Amino acid sequence: MERVATGIQGFDELVEGGLPAGSTTLLAGVPGAAKTIFGLHYIYNGAMNGDAGIYVSLDSSPKDLKKQATRFGMNFDPLEQSEKLKVLFLNVPMMKVKFSMFDEIKKAVEEMNAKRLVFDNMTTFAINMDLFSMPLGYMGQTASSITLNANFVERLNQKDETGLQRSGSEQDTVHYTANSEKRLIYLIVEQLRDLRTTNILIGHGNQQQNGTVTTDGVSEFAADAIIDLYNDLLGAKRVRTLAILKMRQTNHSPYIHDFEITDKGIVVKPAEQVIK
Numbered sequence: 429m430e431r432v433a434t435g436i437q438g439f440d441e442l443v444e445g446g447l448p449a450g451s452t453t454l455l456a457g458v459p460g461a462a463k464t465i466f467g468l469h470y471i472y473n474g475a476m477n478g479d480a481g482i483y484v485s486l487d488s489s490p491k492d493l494k495k496q497a498t499r500f501g502m503n504f505d506p507l508e509q510s511e512k513l514k515v516l517f518l519n520v521p522m523m524k525v526k527f528s529m530f531d532e533i534k535k536a537v538e539e540m541n542a543k544r545l546v547f548d549n550m551t552t553f554a555i556n557m558d559l560f561s562m563p564l565g566y567m568g569q570t571a572s573s574i575t576l577n578a579n580f581v582e583r584l585n586q587k588d589e590t591g592l593q594r595s596g597s598e599q600d601t602v603h604y605t606a607n608s609e610k611r612l613i614y615l616i617v618e619q620l621r622d623l624r625t626t627n628i629l630i631g632h633g634n635q636q637q638n639g640t641v642t643t644d645g646v647s648e649f650a651a652d653a654i655i656d657l658y659n660d661l662l663g664a665k666r667v668r669t670l671a672i673l674k675m676r677q678t679n680h681s682p683y684i685h686d687f688e689i690t691d692k693g694i695v696v697k698p699a700e701q702v703i704k
Contacts, residue, residue, distance in 0.1 A: 435472075456633040468546075667686065
């Protein structure tokens, strides 16, 4: 199994040297759990070692992300200039509909011959779902798209059980309705997998309430691997930990690992330092 090292101190040895090449890993966690820092590390360390990478952001601007990276000793500017790294900001204006997010991502991947990708994040995508369009990977060889346009939702309330419905003169378009949200989550993972990059998909964690890892309740089943980040209050101090809930084709650590955020970024501690 080819491995893609994250370069995060103390992490790769927990997963046989890195993420499985070509896989999609869900990185879930509550606010403040260091999901963005983890993703920035992954893209930066790859670019420094010859793997071009793209950080797709739906809410944080490139300026803010690069400023955060600089805080931990990661200078994105020279890597961007040498086309080894790109921050792709897909903050869609509220009045712009039918924006093809995956066309933009695919174009950037092909231009850079990118090997790594971070998608940040699923919650923002779900909130703005009516502003995006995306290809349907399971519609055979016919080019089609999901048009996520809120103006059609009420008219299409008479939908079938799938939540996706063709209608009237728009037979070349499949419109979004509330029941199709879970299917769209699966489509995002499939679209990322088709890029043949090794991906990290950031999602908001649900602290495994009601048996789910994320707030959408679907990402954890679609992804090849799950890394769950926690930011818990222990006495008067907050303690960050991570657990690898699953990783296909990998003998991964079964323990919960403490980690710290230092001036060089994330440092994961061996399990022995946690369970003593």
